[in-house]
Amino acid sequence: MSDIQEMVEDLSLLDSLATIFPDSSRTTLRRMLQAGRVEVDGEIIHSAKYEVKKGQKIRIRTRSEIAPAPVKKTAGGRPIEVLFEDEHLFVLAKPSGLLTVATDKMENNTLHSRAVDHVKRGxxxxxxxIVHRLDKKTSGIIVFAKSEDVKMELQNQFADRDVERVYHAVVEGELEGKGVISNYLREDKRLRVLAFDSKVGGSKEAITEWESKKKGPIYTYVKLIIQTGRRNQIRVHMADMGYPLAGDKEHGAQSNPLNRLCLHASKLSFQHPITGERISLIHNPPNRFLKLTKEN
Incomplete structure (x- = not known):
């Protein structure tokens, strides 16, 4: 196959790619588009619905052309891990122990301050x-926008529960099976998050799906999907079940085997506000999480 294909009929870009790569799945072709590997007449196109006209030429860029050197530090020299980036938004991996944004103490080293340094590099x-947040003690995937409009579009998806959010955690105890926790959460005057079976003043609905993935005699490795994103939602829900997260002393944990909260945001999936494509990012939890179920 030639590096450049001239189209012989009018088709959507996704359908055009399907004619060029008949043995590839549409999911694979969409990923190719998301990665910026497809050019039409020299212009990189991300949208699967883009109309390719007869006579236009499609070129597939090699991975070496599109893969920049991984950004490991901001312009100021602070560590940063970029999982995805285009001209509209970018996705980072947050380490445990780092604030997403500054509190009223005006901390100058947060994930957001590093994100600002990153975009100002160019x-x-x-x-x-800021689109959403993760607790200081939680690690994992978080998305930032590069414009106010993209931020609002993404926040609307979160509010409408159109964003898929998957976490992995280690809880104390032997937990089996799977289930759904649905109740209402509210912060008290001390900013503690309290759970209620029915709606009370100031409370908000919170829904967490959980599934035991690997059970050991002391700890259990758990997959969690949150339909809502309340502060400390997973921590409160699992503690109320009697299975607090390892390292979560605030919610009743008796141990801290990894010197951190054992909670990681491992998958984030959303619709790109500009291209309309589904973006799915995965960042695996630390290997030490799963090892806890084997070592004890």
Missing amino acids: DKKRWAY
Whole structure:
């Protein structure tokens, strides 16, 4: 097959790719588009619905052309791990122990401050817009926007529960099976999160799906999917079940085997606000999580 294919009929870009790569699944072709590997007449196109006209030429870029050197530090020299980035948004992996944003104490080393440093590397006028947050003690995937409009579009998806959010955790105890926790959470005057079986003033619905993946005599490795994103939702829900997260002393944990909260945001899936494509990012939890079920 030639590196450049001239189209002989009008088709959507996804259908055009399907004619060029008949043995590839549509999922694979969409990933190719998301990765910026497809050019139409020299222009990189991300949208599967883009209309390719007869006579236009499609070129597939090699992986070496699109894969920049991984960014491991901000311009200021602080560590950063970029999972996905285009001109509209970017996705980072947050380490445990780092605030997402500054509190009223105005901390100057947060994931957001590192994100701002990152986008300003190429253009001092750019900014990183906060879409959602992870607790300081939680690690994993978090998305930032590069414009106010993209931020609002993404936040609407979170509010409408159109974003898939998967976590992995280690809980104390032998937990089997799977289930759904649904109740209402509210913060008290001390900012503690309390759970209620029915709606009370100021409370918000919280829904967590859980599934035991690997059970040991002391710890259990658990997969969790949250339909809502309340503060400390997973921590409160699992503690109320009698299985607090390892390392979560605030919610009743008796141990801290890894010197951190054993909770990791491992998957984030959302619709790209500009291209309309589904973006799915996976960041595996630390191997030490699963090892806890084998070592004890």
